Amino acid sequence: MKKSCPKSERNIRMAKKIIWSPLSQNDFISILNYLQENWDATVVQGFIEIIASSVSQISNNPKQFPLIYKNKKIRKCVLTKHNSLFYRDRKDYADILRIYDNRQDPKKLLF
Secondary structure, three states: OOOOOOHHHHOOOOOOEEEEOHHHHHHHHHHHHHHHHHOOHHHHHHHHHHHHHHHHHHHHOHHHOOEEEHHHOEEEEEOOOOEEEEEEEOOOEEEEEEEEEOOOOHHHOOO
16 A cells, blocks of 8 residues: 655645855845944844845745746845845756845846
């Protein structure tokens, strides 16, 4: 007799590896530097927690955020009213491409 996994166990997926592009790393560092210079440690820590939570969500369920640039397969995760994270879902991993200031001209957004 063949044993089968309970239904809940069959739907469990492994979290995808996250790879940060050099541009996204620079974006993150620039935002942190700005927050550290202009805000208190609570705001900085809050932003770090938002990033960590969002990256974890992307890792566990990368298709949950909308596809913004269909031809490039780029998705957008809104972090705050000021910042969004752009990423590409690959077969075995997710590429974090940019963390972008929503107040800037989106036509200047490069990947």
